[in-house]
Amino acid sequence: xxxxxxxxxxxxxxxxxxxxxxxxxxxxxxxxxxxxxxxxxxxxxxxxxxxxxxxxxxxxxxxxxxxxxxxxxxxxxxxxxxxxxxxxxxxxxxxxxxxxxxxxxxxxxxxxxxxxxxxxxxxxxxxxxxxxxxxxxxxxxxxxxxxxxxxxxxxxxx
Amino acid sequence: xxxxxxxxxxxxxxxxxxxxxxxxxxxxxxxxxxxxxxxxxxxxxxxxxxxxxxxxxxxxxxxxxxxxxxxxxxxxxxxxxxxxxxxxxxxxxxxxxxxxxxxxxxxxxxxxxxxxxxxxxxxxxxxxxxxxxxxxxxxxxxxxxxxxxxxxxxxxxx
Numbered sequence: 111x112x113x114x115x116x117x118x119x120x121x122x123x124x125x126x127x128x129x130x131x132x133x134x135x136x137x138x139x140x141x142x143x144x145x146x147x148x149x150x151x152x153x154x155x156x157x158x159x160x161x162x163x164x165x166x167x168x169x170x171x172x173x174x175x176x177x178x179x180x181x182x183x184x185x186x187x188x189x190x191x192x193x194x195x196x197x198x199x200x201x202x203x204x205x206x207x208x209x210x211x212x213x214x215x216x217x218x219x220x221x222x223x224x225x226x227x228x229x230x231x232x233x234x235x236x237x238x239x240x241x242x243x244x245x246x247x248x249x250x251x252x253x254x255x256x257x258x259x260x261x262x263x264x265x266x267x268x
Numbered sequence: 269x270x271x272x273x274x275x276x277x278x279x280x281x282x283x284x285x286x287x288x289x290x291x292x293x294x295x296x297x298x299x300x301x302x303x304x305x306x307x308x309x310x311x312x313x314x315x316x317x318x319x320x321x322x323x324x325x326x327x328x329x330x331x332x333x334x335x336x337x338x339x340x341x342x343x344x345x346x347x348x349x350x351x352x353x354x355x356x357x358x359x360x361x362x363x364x365x366x367x368x369x370x371x372x373x374x375x376x377x378x379x380x381x382x383x384x385x386x387x388x389x390x391x392x393x394x395x396x397x398x399x400x401x402x403x404x405x406x407x408x409x410x411x412x413x414x415x416x417x418x419x420x421x422x423x424x425x426x
Contacts (some may be wrong), residue, residue, distance in 0.1 A: 112396050136398030136406050166384040166398045216357030235413065236423045238270050240324045244409065248294050250414040251406035255393065259414075265358040265394045 113143040116209045117257060122175065122225065122248060123150040123216045132247040133214075137167045140254045144168040148175050150216060179211070180227055187211050191221045191229040192249060198232035201253050207262045212253065214246055271301040274367040275415060278354065280383065281308040281374045282404065290405040291372075298412045299341045302326040308374060308403050332394045337369070337386060345369050349379045349387040350407060354389035357410050370411065372404055 124130050130147070137145055143155065147165055172178045179189055190204060191213040204210075213229070215221030226232065235249055244252070277300065282288050288305070295303055303325055330336045337347055348362060349371040362368075371387065373379030384390060393407055402410070 125284035132403055136402060137426070139393075139395040139402050164396065196425075198425075200425070202417065203424075235297075235399045236420075237297040237417065238299035244294060244297050245290055247403070248290065248406055250401065255410040255414075256311045256417075258394065259360065262394075264360045266361075267354075267356075267358070268291035 112262065113141045114257065114261065115143060117261075118142070118144050118146060118211055119250065120146040120172070120211050120213045120253070121189050122213050122215055122221055123215055123250075124214070125150045129217065129245070129247045133250045134167055134169070135249045136247065136254065140258055142167060142254065144170060146170050146172050146211070147180065148172045148178075159212075175225060179225070180222075182211050185209070188230045189213065189228065190231045190233055191215070191226050192234065192253070193221055193226055193232045194234055195226065195232050198234035201235055202256055203235040204231055204233050206257050208231060210250070235241055269422065271300055272415065272419065273301060275364060275419075276300070276302050276304060276369055277408065277412070278304040278330070278336075278369050278371045280371050280379055282306045282372070283375055287375065287403070287405045289409045290333050292327070294324055294405065294409045294412065298409075298416055300325060300412065302328060304328050304330050304336065304369070306330045310336070313384045332384075333383060337383070340369050343367070346388045347371065347386065348389045348391055349373070349384050350392065351379055351384055351390045352409070353384065353390050356392035359391040359393055360414060362389055362391050364415050372408055375404055 119137065121133060123194060134145065138146065147169060149171065183189065187209045189211050213221050213225065235244060235252055237244065277295065279291060280289060292303065307325060307329065315386065341347065347369050350373065352403045371379050393410055395402065395404060
């Protein structure tokens with residue numbers, strides 16, 4: 111096993127269970143150990159989409175986001191929110207060799223302003239098109255496979 | 269506009285219109301000029317998922333895949349198929365500074381064997397989990413944002 115041990119995603123009030131399930135599947139593929147989730151409304155991970163991968167990726171439901179973030183900061187985690195904010199930096203500029211929580215926000219409203227304000231960094235994926243925003247599960251894959259590159263390098267299979 | 273002018277995706281017999289629509293949306297975001305599609309069965313791009321982005325990304329339906337590939341080879345395009353095949357190389361090892369068609373195959377069966385055989389390269393995304401395969405729209409995002417990195421570098425917004 112080659113799991114990512116010090117970088118964890120935090121899914122913050124996603125409204126579409128399909129997105130959440132697709133993310134759990136990607137998380138399994140890219141070797142994420144644990145996902146933190148604050149539900150928008152309670153939902154059940156979609157078995158079909160996650161293809162059973164939620165059995166292999168640990169999921170912790172967070173009831174109090176502010177307490178959670180406070181606790182993670184005390185454990186020296188950096189809090190990084192994905193946001194289309196002007197101040198956000200290219201996701202490839204952040205130094206992933208730090209203990210990090212990466213927050214992915216609601217499909218319509220993004221990460222709440224109060225959470226952005228207590229984040230250490232804001233990151234975004236450059237977009238060149240007419241459509242405002244990538245699907246959150248695609249953004250998740252793009253960012254975590256960049257982390258795969260940074261942390262593990264390019265695979266040379268025999 | 270900062271479109272990719274010499275790398276084009278070719279969606280080969282995807283069975284889920286949602287995936288196809290999500291890909292069109294990602295294609296718009298990452299600045300793809302044109303998508304080639306061979307339909308599994310005829311479908312209409314899902315308006316809701318693609319969020320109108322198919323109006324900005326050119327789509328060409330390919331009726332004869334072999335003729336299309338032959339023609340693109342004559343125009344000096346390399347044919348690169350995504351495949352979980354043992355012989356596939358890490359997608360980050362391919363040299364994207366070549367005119368290239370990247371083929372994404374059917375969700376269940378991948379790219380047909382006959383197409384793999386006439387491909388110049390096979391690429392894959394490393395996976396560390398128990399689940400066999402990433403969702404094709406996530407894989408599409410991962411590969412094309414790697415191409416964004418190779419071709420355009422890291423964005424330094426002001």
